[in-house]
Amino acid sequence: MFDKNKISLENHLNFIDNMPKNKIYLKVEDLGVINFKIINDTAELGIHKNPDKKKVGNILLKTAIEYAFNELNAKKIILYVFEDNLKAINLYKKFGFKEIDKKDNIIKMELLNKNKKID
DSSP states (O other): OOOOSOOOHHHHHHHHHTSOTTEEEEEETTTEEEEEEEETTEEEEEEEEOTTOOSOHHHHHHHHHHIIIIISOOSEEEEEEETTOHHHHHHHHHTTOEEEEEETTEEEEEEEGGGOOOO
């Protein structure tokens, strides 16, 4: 993305072919990007909010949960969050995520399909 040179079609297709097969990226309008790393029946979730947008966490998280369970057929979602990111932690808990581990200052949270809370 930081190459100012024109990229050939061959190089572009080669790049796509060599992307990790267990990762999925979803762009949600101009609100942000959701990424999943698929490991067996688990979707490891990352959410990257557009810093110029306010109050879009609910939309992004609801989209991620619905996609993971309905499209990817995941049985659970895991994510990692810094322990001082209370706003994110509270949002995850609101949707049913539970803390399952903590190392250093990073909390691992999990949501089972049967425990999701989507309004």
